[in-house]
Every structure is written in structure tokens, then in C-alpha cells.
Amino acid sequence: MKNSLFSSLILLVFLGGYGCKKTPDPVTPMPPVVVVDTVGKFSNPILPVGPDPWVVANGGFYYVMHTTGNSLRIYKTASMSRLSAARPVTVWTPPATGPNSRNIWAPELHLLNGKWYIYYAADDGNDKNHRMFVLENAAADPTTGTWTDRGQLMLADNKWAIDATVLNLNNQLYCAWSGWENDLGGPQAIYISKLINSYTAEGPRVRLSFPDYAWEKQGFGVNEGPEFLVNGGKVFLVYSASFCGTDFYALGQLTASSTANLTDAAAWTKSANPVFGPYGSSGTYGVGHNSFFQTPNGKENWIVYHANAAPGQGCGDNRSVRMQPFTFNTDGTPNFGQPVPLSQVLKRPSGE
Template sequence: MKNALFSTLILLWFIGGYGCKSTSTVTPPTPVVPTDTVGKFKNPILPVGPDPWVAQRDGFYYVMHTTGNTIRIYKTRSMSRLGSVRAVTVWTPPVTGPNSRNIWAPELHSVNGKWYVYYTADDGADRNHRMFVLENEAADPTTGTWVDRGSLALPDNKWAIDGTLLNLNSQLYFAWSGWDTDLGGAQYIYIAKLTNPYTVAAGPRVRLSAPDYSWEKQGFGVNEGPEFLVNGNKVFLVYSASYCATDLYALGQLSASTTSDLLNTASWTKSATPVFGPYASGSTYGVGHNGFFKSPDGTENWIIYHANPAPGQGCGDFRSIRMQPFSYNTDGTPNFGTPDPATNYIKRPAGE
């Protein structure tokens, strides 16, 4: 009995000791912290959308992009949910003529209670690309009748694309990308005054920017997609630089005082480095052709732009629409930060 009892005690001691030793060496599992996706979104907000543009009025956003053969408008109250909206085709080009083919970079602007669309088109030959204007009196640009105001007769009648409008101090300005001659080559940013939304004032076109820096000459020298941004007493012209077929497509910037003569090149100062892009890790390559908008509650500034999901995808329909917030530096210049990778979650605009 003593031997049996002793053996039992030894066995119990062994089991208990082994159990304690085993428990002490087990590493507790790492807690799984779920990703907070409430009130957040991921880019892209639209899987196909080269050359995006957004206009904002009466609580709605109106978004456009290059389709090549029509002009379409997306209407939404929530930019981060753009992918759930069906586009409305508001204009189809004529079968033939100077504005029948290659319709690029449409932009929607509200002037004096009417809507205007500025778009690029040609007759099938790229050398004949020019700017054209549509007009609509309806309060909602996805409704009503669009009237063809014809070609915007820009000074010198040269190749022109990517036109945009600025209404500043009761004066309309039009900026675009163009060639110096009819023979192609480098692209420059030009500006002219308008007497009304579809008529250019007398006088020559003024060249504001040329591809001067190496980051503007990747592929070949390109300055295109100009977009105006006004903050306080400063006006900025943010443009796309380098050839869109390269992954080094990026945004450059010119700045001037709102009280200066905007047709005087000396009024403008050019940034020596890109202000956004050219790319980020995680499915964001060839960043460019942007626009700007406010959050629904008016407290936040956002940039909209296109990018490719992988390197080497060029100027086609791989380009998708992205957006992210930006801020202003103490000197009033915009701080766009860096392009967000598509893997990041971004807080939805305030007020959505």
C-alpha cells in the first residue's frame, strides 16, 4: 500500500509539473483588431474614368470624364459613393464634322445661371483637335437641352485640348494645352480672356508654361490638363506634366495674385518640383488630370484625379478616378500630400 501510494503521488506530481511547464510556454494568440471601415472608403471611386472633372452646386456633385465618343454626367450627393451612380448621356456628337471624333476631357461650368460644357474634339485627325462649347439653361445639367455653341475660336487657331474656365473679379479666363505650331511636338499652357462663355476676347494667346524641367519631359515635353484653384488672394493653375503614357505623369503648379494681370507671364511663379505625384506604391501610377471640390459641409478641400492601378498601363481606360483630401500651407499654397495607395482606407468627406 505504501509503495502504491508513493507511486500514485509521484505520478500526480509529474502530471501537475508537466502541465504547469506546458502552460507557461504557450504564446497567447495576437488579438485580431478589425479594420475600422465605418465612414471610410477606398480608391478608386470609379474603376474607369480618364480626365475626371467635378462641378458642385445646390448640394449635388456633377462628375464627368473622357469617354471618347459621348459626353456623360454622373449626379450624386456623395462623391465617395460615385461608383453606385449611373451616368446620363447628355450629348452625342454628329456623325461627321470637326467635333465628331475623339471627344476628350469635358468640363462642366456654371456661369450666370447657365451650364456650359467645354470639350475637346476633332474630325478623326488629331492635328485638328480644337475646343468646343455646349450650353444648357436647365437648373440640373443632366436634364434640359444642350445647345451646340460651336468651336471656341481661340487665338491663332492652333491644336488645343483640355480647356478650363476661371471666373475671377467678374472676368472670364480660359486656359488650355496647345502646340506652338501645327506640327506637333511639345505641349504648352496658354490663357486668354473671354467676353462671354463662348466668345474669346480680341488679342493673342499668352503662353504661361512650357515643359522646362526634366520631370515635365518624361516621354516628351508636356504641360496639359490645366485647372484653376483660388484660395484667398492667390490663384493657382495646377497642370499635368510629362507624357501620360509614362508612370511619371505628375502635377505641376503655377501661382499668381488674384489682383495681378493674369495675361502677363511675369505675374505667375512656377514650382520647380511636382506638387502631387508622380506615383505611390499600391496601385497608383501616372497620377494626373485633376479637379477640386469641397466636402458637403464645406469644411474640407478635396482633389480628384486619375491614376493607373499598375505600372506601364499608359493613357487608356485603365485610368480610374481617385480622390483624397488636401490642406493649405501657412502661406496659402495648397498641400496635396502624396497620392494614397489603393490599399488605404480614407475617411469620407465631412457631411456625407
């Protein structure tokens, strides 16, 4: 069955390009989940629908985004474990036509040099035309104010691009994303380039990771959803691997020194095995597309990710938002542990 799926996907690539599909599919009813809401404790999921979740903390609040396919929405909450109680604010809807009018994927909200920026992938209805776009807002609260369209983020070579993320390190901005080598589709790789400012890239694009290992090729060869994590003099680029339509979607990791030239591929070391997933137990399948946050007191680190509650649910709106704490090993590398089952009760993040 796996070989049949792979052959079908290769045929799709040949006929015109195939990206890792994020557009919501029809929802299969989720198995009953017992939500714990007792003092100091909670259980996953924290949001019943939320592919490709992103969170950023600022001013005592968490701001959360995820793929909707047709708009950009921001949740604002003082309690991540109670995210489902927050009401999202739609801050942008796409134009009726044009290069950013369809398939709005994996938005990320970043506070850079005193302004808010949303990076999102979109196309004109044809997946091969997916590119990255940027919005800017000078308001203190990103759910308010005016979002200014900064247009396409012109990444080097202007190739198919999704899942961009940004890092400000040592006063230098970097952008990492998932892309194709050419315009014909095929495996997705992780690229990086410098940014001159928050919406202007400085080439060339440098490939950091390609789906080399078997666990990165399940269903289709995919490296996507890169996310930066900095700790102990090291920079980690945690990415999602394998086709999201399989239950084998998992997190891989690249590591570099925080003093290295991050646009030098030789500066990065790739982990030979997944660092999280691909699946756990009791309602945790297809674990991936993560983000991170730290509690206000700086004592706890949490990973936020999506997963399906049952096998075979694919890349649609069955993907719910989960979170769990993680630690760092003595060498500074993250230790994410295993995806916790839906039945497991967790202590709320400190401060909630």
C-alpha cells in the first residue's frame, strides 16, 4: 500500500508539481476527548482544529496563528492551556484574485524591531506558484491596528516556497523555509538566506537539509515547517519530515553554533533520527509543524504542535493543537521526549 501511494504521488509531481498539502480536507469526527479543566491541570488538545500552529509571547499574552486556508487569524490569550476559550480575530483576508489569493498556509507572527510581521505562504490557485508574502503592523497589539501589505518576500531564485520563519541573531535577520530545487516539484528541502530587513531578502538561498533518510521519505520526500530554537550557544532548526498525509510525519533537527555563519551549509549538523514523533499513543498520529514558547518567568519551555487523534486522518482539519513541556540536555540540545497521549493530564504552564 505504501508503494502504491508513493507511485501515485510521483505521478502527481510529473503532471505539474506537488507540494505538501495543507489545505483543509473534510473533517472526520474526532474521537471523544475528555478535557480536564481542574485547578492547575489540563489535557490536550488545547484547540480542536489548528494545523501548523504558531505561538509568540509578548507583554503577558500569547498570540497564536494556524493554517485556515483562506484568511489570517490571531488568537490572543493570557493562558495557553485555555486557548480554546479565546476568540480569534481575522486580521487579513486575501484578494479575490492574484498571486496571494488562494491556499493561505502556515502563517507566522513575529515582533521585529518594534513592529509586527506576518509571514504566510499563498498562491493563485495553482500550487506550483506558492510563494511567501509579508504583512506589517506598527500597533503594540497585533490584533489591532492596520496591517500593511509588504508584498512578496522575494527570496533568491524566486522558486516555490512555503513555511517561512525568521530569526534575529547577533543583529542579523535570517529566513528559513521549505522549497523545491526547481520549478517542477519533487522533494521539499530546507533553505536559508539573510534578510536586509523584515521584508527584503538578501541572496543567495542555501540548502541546509534534504530528505535523505527513510523516515523523511514516508509517502513523499519532505522537509518543511522549519523553526528556530536558540540555547546554550547553539542554534537548532527543528523541521517536519515526510508527507503530512501519512502517520509518519515527524520532527527532525539541524544544529549549528550561534557564532557560525548560518548561511554556510557546512556549519549545520543533521540528526540521523527524528527528535519528536512520528507518533505516540492514545490519539497522537502525524506529529509535526511545531513552534516553541517560554513561560514569562523563563523557567519552562514548551513545544506546540499539531497531530491527528486517529490513524489515517491525513492533512486536513482533523489536526488539533497540542502542547507539552520540554527540557534541555546537559550539552544544550533539546529533549522533547515523546508525544503525550490525549488521556494524559499535564500541569499548566507556570503563571497560569
